[in-house]
Amino acid sequence: MLTQTDSRTLAYVNLFAVLGTLENLCDLVPEAKEYIKDQEAVSIGFAVKGGPSATISFAADRCQIKEGCDYCTIKLPFSSCEKFNGLIDGTVTPIPSKGFTKIHFLTKTFVPLTDLLTKYLRPTKEDLEAPAFREISTKLTLYTAAAAIAQVGNEDKSGRFSAGFMPDGDIAIDVSNVMGVTINIKDHHLTAIKRPCEKPRAAMTFSSLEITRKLLNGEASSMACICDGSIAMQGMVNMIDNMNRILDRVSQYLSV
CATH class of the missing domain: 3.30.1050 (Nonspecific Lipid-transfer Protein; Chain A)
Known part of the structure; x- marks a missing residue:
């Protein structure tokens, strides 16, 4: 890697x-x-x-x-x-x-x-013990991750390689009944839109904010979550696969 x-x-x-x-x-x-x-x-x-x-x-x-x-x-x-x-x-x-x-x-x-x-x-472990804080922290982390996906997909060498395989359209990243963000792809250029997607070509849906937090923090495996149904994927799965490759790179930039 x-x-x-x-x-x-x-x-x-x-x-x-x-x-x-x-x-x-x-x-x-x-x-x-x-x-x-x-x-x-x-x-x-x-x-x-x-x-x-x-x-x-x-x-x-x-x-x-x-x-x-x-x-x-x-x-x-x-x-x-x-x-x-x-x-x-x-x-x-x-x-x-x-x-x-x-x-x-x-x-x-x-x-x-x-x-x-x-x-x-x-956040510290102590901060995350408060449910209200943990909820907002997770939402802000998802907004940050979505925006970072676009920047890494456009600027990073490996990210651009993955973006090169992504067709035009929108990817919805949703947390069921809570929030959603959109990754728009146009001519292999990515744009993050901090609102739910209206007409996604592909969608990745988390069953809860807790699952979202664990995945973004590396506490859960995306494959395990897909297998147990806590993450659902629809539409053009290759768009999500390449987005997730970019997300792997995002974690390296955000941990710097």
Whole structure:
């Protein structure tokens, strides 16, 4: 199995999958909602040389990420993907090139939000003992994993190889009666859509959030879950097979 990761793909995963999950954190976690309650419009642009660029906006009690950073309030430039990845692992402190008067937002709102996100995406055993926390943690992990599937499928060498075998269409990843996300494939380019799929060409359905959590955390075998019926697959199974190969690579990037 290929185990090496590359810094450029990791930068895409960190920006669009990890930081991108701030959108969902602010929707699901009351504490996160409090941080941005009545927040005036402010946006943080991340410009990574040789890598991704995106803007995370906060306004009207909501958070949203979009590609590009031409119209951000605060701009954080990074000279390399390695430097940006250092922001995520806490070894690099960026200096804004724009928006110095808004630095207090970074320290008083953005950093606490990212710390809160880390708590949910890398929970302790004690945290997971609370059912409400465990439910939200699992939902956020699935949103992160779905976004990371798209980034790894588009940027990672092995991921692109698997994406090359995927025909156009949508894959539904659902948790029965709880939530759903969509992976869209168009010309072998993957896009994660954080809402249920309306017309899937293939579908992978988890019977519960607990099964979802165990599979994403490596505590359960997908084959065993398929055999006991806790995971169901429908439609073009080859699309799901290749997506799961990409998901294997995702676990290596998210564990970095």
